[in-house]
Structures are given as structure tokens and as C-alpha cells.
Amino acid sequence: MSRELLPLHAADLSSFAKSVRGELADRLERGAGLPSHVEMLNLLARAAGHRNVQALRAAPQPVPSPTPAPVRVAAPAKGPKHPDLSDTADRALRQFDERGVLMRWPTRFAVQRVVIWGLWLPFDTKRPYTEGEVNGVLNAHHAFGDHCLLRRELIEMKLLARTTGGAQYRKLAARPEPEVAAFLKALRARAAA
Numbered sequence: 001m002s003r004e005l006l007p008l009h010a011a012d013l014s015s016f017a018k019s020v021r022g023e024l025a026d027r028l029e030r031g032a033g034l035p036s037h038v039e040m041l042n043l044l045a046r047a048a049g050h051r052n053v054q055a056l057r058a059a060p061q062p063v064p065s066p067t068p069a070p071v072r073v074a075a076p077a078k079g080p081k082h083p084d085l086s087d088t089a090d091r092a093l094r095q096f097d098e099r100g101v102l103m104r105w106p107t108r109f110a111v112q113r114v115v116i117w118g119l120w121l122p123f124d125t126k127r128p129y130t131e132g133e134v135n136g137v138l139n140a141h142h143a144f145g146d147h148c149l150l151r152r153e154l155i156e157m158k159l160l161a162r163t164t165g166g167a168q169y170r171k172l173a174a175r176p177e178p179e180v181a182a183f184l185k186a187l188r189a190r191a192a193a
Contacts, residue, residue, distance in 0.1 A: 006053075020047045050146060051149050086182075092118070092183055100141065104144055105146065116154060118187050
């Protein structure tokens with residue numbers, strides 16, 4: 001059986017290592033034990049910002065450029081807790097850098113739900129968007145290169161709506177829960193500073 005070579009790119013090795021370590025610690029804490037081969041592949045793919053190893057396989061492979069890519073500073077993994085936020089909202093805020101750019105896709109589902117609200121903010125409720133325009137907004141506000149995942153999550157959470165066939169997208173009016181509202185306020189303040 002031949003093996004398929006699948007390149008894996010981690011923009012920030014430190015964040016990648018912390019994500020892998022965190023997922024392994026969560027598994028051991030739940031008593032799930034060490035991951036199987038396939039679970040480990042999915043864990044590594046998620047740490048690099050993909051949904052799973054199949055999404056990594058399907059992702060376009062980056063073309064090496066002769067000039068080095070700009071260094072992005074990852075959001076702080078540890079530090080003082082934001083006084084106005086719950087633990088989940090604080091974790092969500094830490095996924096964004098100082099400009100409000102989502103640096104990595106969180107591993108915890110509850111944190112993912114809060115993070116998606118931060119990507120809902122830049123859309124305008126008064127205008128329709130094409131799929132390309134939605135992708136452009138999402139690409140401007142995240143750094144791990146998976147706008148499809150983010151677009152799908154926005155639609156599943158009913159924060160964006162699309163017509164049949166995906167010709168047109170619209171931002172839906174939504175009322176966030178108090179925990180999410182506090183997170184959005186903190187994210188706006190961070191991006192405005």
C-alpha cells in the first residue's frame with residue numbers, strides 16, 4: 001500500500017504545539033486514552049486550522065513563495081482573564097489578535113460558537129453579498145485559510161442566510177446571549193484600540 005504525502009503547514013509552531021497538547025490533555029482528562037492513528041491525524045489537522053484530515057486533503061496546497069511570509073503574532077494563550085467575560089468568552093477572545101483577526105480555529109465546540117459571532121460582526125445587514133464577497137470578508141478577518149469552514153458555520157448558526165444555489169448571502173439580524181454580547185463588546189474594543 002502506497003502512502004500519500006500530505007504537506008501540513010503550521011503558521012505558528014508554538015500555537016500548533018499548544019493546540020495538540022491541549023487536545024491530548026483533554027482526551028486523557030476524559031479518560032479516552034491515546035488517540036488512534038486516524039484520530040491523531042484529525043487532531044493534527046485541527047491544530048493546523050482545518051476541520052479534519054479530509055478537509056486538509058481537500059485544501060489547496062500553498063505555493064512556496066520566494067519572499068518570506070509576514071510573521072503574525074498569535075493571540076495570547078495565557079494571561080490575565082478578562083474581568084467582564086465568562087471562561088468560554090475569554091477563551092474565544094484569546095483566539096483573536098489585537099486587530100480582531102481570528103488566528104486559529106478553537107478546538108472546543110462552545111468556544112467555536114462564540115468565535116463565530118466575532119466573524120458575523122463585519123457583515124452589513126443592509127446589503128446582499130456574493131459568495132466571493134463573503135469569502136473576502138472572512139479572509140480579511142481570519143489567518144488560518146479556511147473561509148469555507150467559517151462560511152458554513154455562519155450559515156449553520158443562522159447568522160448568514162443564502163439563496164438556493166448560493167448566489168446571494170445576507171447577514172441575518174440576531175440577538176446574542178449576554179455572554180456573547182460581552183465578548184463582542186470586548187472584541188470591538190480590542191480592534192478599535
